[in-house]
Amino acid sequence: MNKTIYFIANWKMNGNHNSIKEIELVFRFLKKSAINKFIKIIFCPPATLINFFRIKIRNRLINFGAQDISKINVDNGPFTGQLSANILKNSGANYVIIGHSEKRLIDEDFKTIKEKINVALKNKLKVIFCIGEDLSQKKRGLSLKILKKQILSSLEKKINFNNLIIAYEPVWSIGTGIVPSNNYLNKVYVDLKNFLKKKYNVNSPIMLYGGSVTKDNVATLGDISLISGFLIGGASLKATSFIKIIKNYFK
Numbered sequence: 736m737n738k739t740i741y742f743i744a745n746w747k748m749n750g751n752h753n754s755i756k757e758i759e760l761v762f763r764f765l766k767k768s769a770i771n772k773f774i775k776i777i778f779c780p781p782a783t784l785i786n787f788f789r790i791k792i793r794n795r796l797i798n799f800g801a802q803d804i805s806k807i808n809v810d811n812g813p814f815t816g817q818l819s820a821n822i823l824k825n826s827g828a829n830y831v832i833i834g835h836s837e838k839r840l841i842d843e844d845f846k847t848i849k850e851k852i853n854v855a856l857k858n859k860l861k862v863i864f865c866i867g868e869d870l871s872q873k874k875r876g877l878s879l880k881i882l883k884k885q886i887l888s889s890l891e892k893k894i895n896f897n898n899l900i901i902a903y904e905p906v907w908s909i910g911t912g913i914v915p916s917n918n919y920l921n922k923v924y925v926d927l928k929n930f931l932k933k934k935y936n937v938n939s940p941i942m943l944y945g946g947s948v949t950k951d952n953v954a955t956l957g958d959i960s961l962i963s964g965f966l967i968g969g970a971s972l973k974a975t976s977f978i979k980i981i982k983n984y985f986k
Contacts, residue, residue, distance in 0.1 A: 741964025789827025
């Protein structure tokens with residue numbers, strides 16, 4: 736194993752203080768497992784839980800991230816409902832998810848996403864940048880065109896990829912149980928790698944897959960060499976299913 740494999744748990748609008756039990760089970764598994772040196776585990780719970788979880792678990796084996804960030808680059812001020820980079824960092828977050836399709840659907844456009852990415856990177860938060868086409872776009876053969884547009888519209892030309900992770904999540908796969916074939920995914924990731932090299936001069940971007948990842952399909956997805964990990968939704972809420980995904984990847 737010559738690269739780090741990411742397992743990112745996007746809890747969305749789920750979890751409470753009792754959910755620490757799930758993270759503690761994952762932590763105990765990692766402490767006993769030899770694979771912990773090859774992986775990075777990042778939990779992204781609702782923002783109200785990050786600090787509570789971080790206080791309970793202070794160990795490099797478990798990292799925490801936020802699901803959103805304010806586009807306003809100030810530490811604090813009269814901005815009702817906003818969470819600044821400074822607030823997130825002080826709560827224990829080192830990562831932040833930006834551009835998820837569920838956020839795009841509600842209130843995010845390209846301009847907002849770009850502003851949020853810039854704020855996060857300026858404040859030394861690592862960005863998990865989500866891209867993905869919907870089913871209509873896929874059926875019309877527009878997948879790669881849409882992905883490239885999302886990237887070009889959201890990233891500065893001279894952006895530093897050292898703190899940027901790209902998570903490809905086809906919208907039509909999220910929560911549906913439908914996972915693209917390996918042939919389809921391999922073409923997507925090869926094209927994305929070539930595109931990122933041409934436009935941003937990055938040789939080895941960290942690219943993840945998200946969308947109905949389970950213990951039953953993770954090993955097959957792992958056969959795609961350009962995938963460096965997974966953004967996992969519902970299957971990450973319970974330690975048993977999350978741990979099985981991690982174990983099955985390394986089988």
